Amino acid sequence: MHFNKKLIKAALPVFFTAGIIASSSVYAEAAVDENALKREISQAEYHLREFEKEVEQQRGGEKQVYRSKKTALDRIQQLKLKYPDDPRVEELFQRTKTALMKSKGDFTKVDPSWLKYKENESALKKIIAETSRNEWDNLLKKYGDSIIDKEFPIPDTGKVMLPDIQDKMVLLKDVRYPDNQFYGGTGEYVWHGAPSSGYYFVALDRRQLLGPYEAVKRYRRSVDTELADITKYTILGRITDITAEIPSADIKKVGTHQTGWVVEPVAVYVQDHVMAVYDPDKESSGVFAGESKVAEIKNSWFTYREIPNDVTPEKLTEIFMMAIKEKNYDLYVACINPQWASTPKSNALLRYHWDLHQERFHKEYVHATFDKAHPIEVIKGFNGSDEQENFFLDEDQKEILKKTQGELVETVVVDSRAFNENGKQIGSPHPHKLIRKNGGRWYIDDYAARF
Numbered sequence: 305m306h307f308n309k310k311l312i313k314a315a316l317p318v319f320f321t322a323g324i325i326a327s328s329s330v331y332a333e334a335a336v337d338e339n340a341l342k343r344e345i346s347q348a349e350y351h352l353r354e355f356e357k358e359v360e361q362q363r364g365g366e367k368q369v370y371r372s373k374k375t376a377l378d379r380i381q382q383l384k385l386k387y388p389d390d391p392r393v394e395e396l397f398q399r400t401k402t403a404l405m406k407s408k409g410d411f412t413k414v415d416p417s418w419l420k421y422k423e424n425e426s427a428l429k430k431i432i433a434e435t436s437r438n439e440w441d442n443l444l445k446k447y448g449d450s451i452i453d454k455e456f457p458i459p460d461t462g463k464v465m466l467p468d469i470q471d472k473m474v475l476l477k478d479v480r481y482p483d484n485q486f487y488g489g490t491g492e493y494v495w496h497g498a499p500s501s502g503y504y505f506v507a508l509d510r511r512q513l514l515g516p517y518e519a520v521k522r523y524r525r526s527v528d529t530e531l532a533d534i535t536k537y538t539i540l541g542r543i544t545d546i547t548a549e550i551p552s553a554d555i556k557k558v559g560t561h562q563t564g565w566v567v568e569p570v571a572v573y574v575q576d577h578v579m580a581v582y583d584p585d586k587e588s589s590g591v592f593a594g595e596s597k598v599a600e601i602k603n604s605w606f607t608y609r610e611i612p613n614d615v616t617p618e619k620l621t622e623i624f625m626m627a628i629k630e631k632n633y634d635l636y637v638a639c640i641n642p643q644w645a646s647t648p649k650s651n652a653l654l655r656y657h658w659d660l661h662q663e664r665f666h667k668e669y670v671h672a673t674f675d676k677a678h679p680i681e682v683i684k685g686f687n688g689s690d691e692q693e694n695f696f697l698d699e700d701q702k703e704i705l706k707k708t709q710g711e712l713v714e715t716v717v718v719d720s721r722a723f724n725e726n727g728k729q730i731g732s733p734h735p736h737k738l739i740r741k742n743g744g745r746w747y748i749d750d751y752a753a754r755f
Contacts, residue, residue: 341387345383347379349396351376354372365732366407413727421665424602432578432594438593443570450472452474458501473540473543474542476504476539478536481494481513481537482494494508494513507566511582517572517590519572520574520578529663530666537574539569539571540571542567605630606626609635611623611639611745618718621748629665641739672720672722678716680715681714681716684709685710686712687743714739714740715738715739716738717738718735718738734754737749
């Protein structure tokens, strides 16, 4: 048999190329081990499901650490890079994108009305600041001639006699209260000064300081939440005495006695915020500048002024939130279970948590929305709402139980979702427990709960 050498020579490249293609195809098929790929996908999906569960448990909130996140992302990233065109891998990739976004917390569009309370507060702060500045300037003019020339060094207690300086006025700047409060041998004081420049002892065991200081606290509580962190005050006071004390808060005094002038406050000033004066005719012995205007101005802000007797749990929780945001303390108290406002101690706790709520609505979140209330639970008495019990009880038996089971007490929970001023949900939803008795009005029972 004879072969055409030219034909063989021409066919060799074709067979060679075909062989390469065929071997490449076989290699590509062999490169994808389907069983191994299925195992990789299964393992990656397991970790993704764990991550998705963690995200779901946050109910729109953001968690500091997700236990399954890193492993899930690592495995699915490797799969996507290795098998970019596999539809099963693509499905996992898309699920991961969705879970990752949800893990960062829910977002919503911010309604401008959510921030209205901050605008109102800012406007009122400017009014009180201007009123305070004017009244402070007038006070300095009134006592101008009797105010000693300079604060430090103090008039030399070794050379100046009390009759020479008694009833003179002194302007003390950056007085630290309550930081410098102490109990001395001759009374309770706030020390101001240093051994090198001398000391003033601001009398604290009289209403002249406590009255204005409590007025400043009322201002903070009713107008200006940002004042909460201020601990330094300017005090205009009258020199009334001379004494020697060890200016230390320690029970066991350390140091030497320091001679200084006793100062009885006339006014307390926080620059750019508020001025308060001692007023013996006021019930609390003090008043801040413009205090008489505050109630009238704030009344025009209020979204709610009273609570309907048929208020729903969801609506009451909203009213409670708005009372806090709009600084309506009376409405805040009216929302709360009356038993939590029955003693001086319980009322002090109401004010304490009021302050915490104020800070949160200025530093953490600006608004909250409310989910539908959970089913009502009866914790005492009988109301005939249990369908399974009703299957067995006739009407006469129900009436007997209503009369004999005593006071009816019901509770319900409403979940709130808080958002910051960028529309991001802050944390997971928080439960708020409400209570009502004998079918009456609903009240907030756990008023300390954050939104």
